[in-house]
Amino acid sequence: MRYFMELSYRGTAYRGWQTQANGVSIQSTLEQAMSKRLGWPVYILGSGRTDAGVHAEQQFAHFDTDQPLPLTDDLVYSLNCILPDDIAVHAIFPVDESVHARFSAVSRYYQYHITREKNVFAPGLTLHFRPHLNIDRMNEACQILLRYTDFKSVSKARANVAHFRCELAFAYWTTGPGDRLTFHIKANRFLWGMVRTIVGMMLEIGQDRLSLDAFDQILQARDRTVAGRAAPANGLYLVEVEYPEGVLANRPAK
Incomplete structure (x- = not known):
């Protein structure tokens, strides 16, 4: 049987989603906790491989098991008691065995959060950035970004992918509440380091250190x-993963 897991995490202490040889990952921490709770080895695949230090408000993963699970609140509660405080499982539910957490997803939505004031109660959760930013120019850059489908210029050079094409649904900046500035971007897929590289250039544009024409030329250059x-990882959040209608039909109501 195949099960989906809905979870969230603060990525500050981890080397990213994927299991690493040189540090603790979200994936390995989940697998250890799930294996301990169930009493047999569990291998978990996520909807996306968030980088080191990146957070997730909503992430999905799947795992397979030969034994049906007791899908009660106690299962999720006991698993959360085993997990560290910076990872939380919200639901576990069955899906068709053909559904894949990564390849069945149709879109991912990320946000990048910036604050002008230092917040001692939320270290590592936003980028503290003092220079003035021209939000109108940054949103003009978003309109340029939306004209493109090939994003090789904003993918890490070592990305092992067949192509660099991504279909963007939206990209824009908003302000508030308080002193917060947020970049919103949604696409069918993202490349390794893509959002952080885009944000890094947007910050240059907002400070008038990079022209809109130069930004356009960079995207064309591939x-x-x-x-x-790239902008630091601490301000980046995976906030929503979307699947075709019916895939999440068995997810418990909140």
């Missing part, structure tokens, strides 16, 4: 070396 530095 060359990561001309795109500049």
Whole structure:
């Protein structure tokens, strides 16, 4: 049987989603906790491989087991008692065995959060950035971004992918509440380091250090070396993963 797991996590202490040889990952931590709770080895596949330090308000993963699970509140509660405080499982539910957490997903929605004031109660959860930013120009850059489907210029050079095409649904900046500035971007897929590289260039545009024409030329170049530095991971969140109608039909009501 195949089961989906809905979860969230604060990525500060982890080397990203995927199991790593040189550090603790979200995936390995979940697998250890799930294996301990069920009493047999469990291998978990996520909807996306978030980078080191990146957070998720909503993430989905799947795992297979030969034994049906007791789908009660106690299962989720006991699993959360085993997991560290910065990872939370919200639901576990059955899906058709043909459904894949990564390949069945039709879109992912990310946000990047920036604050002008330092918040001592939420370290590592936003980018503290003091320079003035021209939000109108940054949103003009978003309109340029939406004209493209090939994003090789904003993918890490070592990305092992067959192609660099992504279909963007939206990209824009908003302000508030308080001093918060948020970048919103949704696409059918994302490349390794893509959102952080885009945000890094947007910050340059907002400070008038990068022109809109130069931004356009960078995207046309299909060359990561001309795109500049990526923004830090701590402000980035995976906030929503979307699946075709019916895939999440067995998810418990909130």
